[in-house]
Structures are given as structure tokens and as C-alpha cells.
Amino acid sequence: MAAPPVPDTATRQRLLEVAGEVFAEQGFRSATIRDICARAGANVAAVNYHFGDKERLYLAVLEHAHSTALGRYPPDLGTTGDSSAEERLRAFVRSFLLRMLDEGVPAWLGKLMAREMIEPTAALDGLVERVMRPLFVQLVGIVEELSGAGTDPERVRLCAKSVVGQVLFYRHAQECLRRLEPAEPRDSERIERLADHVTIFSLAAIRGMSKDGSKAPRSKAGRQR
Amino acid sequence: MAAPPVPDTATRQRLLEVAGEVFAEQGFRSATIRDICARAGANVAAVNYHFGDKERLYLAVLEHAHSTALGRYPPDLGTTGDSSAEERLRAFVRSFLLRMLDEGVPAWLGKLMAREMIEPTAALDGLVERVMRPLFVQLVGIVEELSGAGTDPERVRLCAKSVVGQVLFYRHAQECLRRLEPAEPRDSERIERLADHVTIFSLAAIRGMSKDGSKAPRSKAGRQR
């Protein structure tokens, strides 16, 4: 009886893509429907017609972007069922970097995710459960295998966070790095170099920590005040 | 001859502190002068009277917050002139974490910095040159000493970025972590644990990488499409 909820897709699709750019550039609150519609060549009323309101447009953008990015760069990209943990770690790091930094993922996904992490909207809860938690669990599995059986689960999770932190740094600190180190090579080549470094650095750390229990540089310093 | 440019400081000081909270919560553009003035118990015209306009209030907030934070938690906190590189690394990591996460630095400094990195305003250029670059140079010096003389300077810088990335992760991903791992201990104790992990992890990585040249897990995988 009811008509299909999403019949026409021409204007709707343009809005979805343009809105991604604009939300990534300006943030949810500062982005204006007028700007989005103008860039999409649509009327101001188009957003309210196709998505109901501004917030539901934003949710649709996040959904659309993530299914695109995870389809293009899956976290086990290039590995097979019997790949070693080292290979799977590198694939995880590399695909993660690609999703965050590569142009054409769409290009604004990384920026949009960074925004959502710093300035959460109601969409973050769903994002954590549907996207981030599965990815993190997968990474914890890899690190666990690298650490050897019997390693303290808390330390495994800390190491996994160290890996994620290194990757996210190149997204979150992008504008700072652009000012700190103006000359950087082409993007695709740079991403491969970063993936190499993060993988080697993390492997050396995990192996080194597994060898000797957990020797700290004795925090005799600090703790004052 | 001219009167001192900042004679009274009662309202001005309250505005400075309240504005920090509000800018950290809402971001520069979404924060409103009305909200700031209301929380500070001042009239809407107070900001324009004391600071000229909204943007110069924002600059004053950043300036004020950083001089406070670096004074409270200097990057060589707890070390002396003849401390080892390991001790200086731990002091750097720990004070960095404290500046980003500790309540009462002021508490909103970390959030404000995270925002400025993701959504840069005109203030970021000055921030990079006056705050971030000196800190990064200092860290590079520590990592260089740990890596041993003759290490590729590019790799030293990459390792320094890996350290910074791990620390910033706990600030930038705070809202995600709160959803991923709801139960977390008291803040001050947690910061010490994080400082321990980041230091140990990074030391193991730097030492492990220095031992064997730079063996990657052979990126035979990936690279397709």
C-alpha cells in the first residue's frame, strides 16, 4: 500500500555525497543545509524532503560512508585464512591507514570520523558498536597471538590501543604535521611507508615486552605534587 | 601616559575561564557569546568590551590555557640534568598525558587542543610554532639518544610520532573508549598506568628496531587495487 520509501535517487545521492564533504569540512552544527543544497544543485527544501531533517541526513551520511570504506579497504585486505599474525597485523594497519587517509574512500570519511570522535553526536554510540568494536576485537586477537598465550589480557588491550593510536595520529594531527613537516611525498607512497613503520614499531614493541615480563624504567621520578 | 590596557580583571578573568569550558564543549563556531556571558554572570556586551570580539577571546583563552598547563606539568617534570634518556622519555610521556587528561589543568585544555587539531582556526599556526614544535624537537632528541648514534633521522622522527600518537589517542578517542570499556579506574591512577605502558611499549619498540636493521613483515600481501 505504501510507496517505496526511497524511490528516486538522483538528488538524494548527490545530497549524500556533498553533505559528507560539507559535514567533514565544517562539522555538524556549523554546516548549513543551504550550503549543502547549493553545492548539490538542489533546493533548500530538498534535505527535508529526502531525509526529514538535518540530523537524519547526517546519520545517512555516516552509514553510507562506512559501508563504502569498509567495502573498499577491508581490515584483512590481502590476507588469506592461513596468513601469519605478522601479515594480518600489517594488513590491519595498512587498511586502517587507507580508510583514514586515502583520497576517494570517499576522501572526507577520515575527517568526518575524526570530528565524530572529538565532538560526538548521537550517532557515535551506533558507530562504536557496529564498526569500532568489531575492528578492535579483531586487532586484539592479532596482538594476542603475537604476544603468545598466557599474556595478561589487559596488556594485550593496551598494546592494541597503542597500534590504533599510532594510526589515528596521522589523521588527527594531519593539520599539525602539515605545519611541522611541510614537505611530504605523494600520498599513496607515504601511506605505505607509514604502514611499514607502524607495523615494525609495534611488532618490535610487542615482542620486546613479551620477552621480559614488564620492566618499567622505575617511575622513581615524577609523582611529586 | 595611557592607562594600563587591562585594568580590571574580575569579569575578564571569569570570562576567560568560562569561555575555555564552553569552547571546549561546543567548539569555536557553535559556542555562543550569550552562553559564555550567562555562565560568567556577565552581560552579553562584556566579551566585546574586554576582548574586542569572539575570535580574540578565543585566542586569549588558548594563550592563557597553555601557559597554565606547561607551567603546571613541564615536559621534563621530575628529571634532572643527568637523568637517563629512559627517565626523560617517561617524564615526557607522563607530563604529556597529564596535560591532556588531568582535571584541573584547566580540565578543558585537552579537549580544546583536540578540537583545534581537528578543526583548525587561525590560532593553530602560532600554536604549532610556539608549543608543539619545541615539544616535538625535545622528544626527537630523547628518541635519538635511545636509538643510538647514526640512526636514520627519518626513523627517529617516525618513532617520536609513534610516541605522540599513543598519548594523543587517550585524549582523542576518549569518548569512544568510554563506550568500549565502560569500567575504568580513578583518573590519576589510570594516567600513571597509561604512562607506564606507553613508555615500556615505546622503549621496547625503539630498542627492538635498533637491534635489527628494519625488517618488515614483507609487504607481499596487499598492494592490489
Added chain:
DNA sequence: TGACAGTTCAAACGATCGATTGATACAAGC
């Protein structure tokens, strides 16, 4: 052709924003 659902449009609504204005209160200097 005519009816109808889907889509687009110009125009307007009420709300809220940053900034300005002119009046006022207060204290110090002469």
C-alpha cells in the same frame, strides 16, 4: 485526456546569532 504520486521550487516563518548602541553607576583626580 485526466487523475495522481513523486519531486522541485521560490518564498516565507520564527528563532538565534554576533555585534552595537546609549544610558548608567562608580571611583579617582583636579
Added chain:
DNA sequence: GCTTGTATCAATCGATCGTTTGAACTGTCA
């Protein structure tokens, strides 16, 4: 007492925001 400079206030301006409205246009099926 009078002037001067600092500080605060209520009131208001013009601009811009998200959203709504009702008419116009499109294609399809009877």
C-alpha cells in the same frame, strides 16, 4: 562640584539559521 575613564547594563540591529508551506512541474497509468 566637575570631569574623566572604566565597567556594566538593557535594548536592539542586521544577518543567517532550520524548517515549513503551497504552488508548479514531472512522469505514469487508466
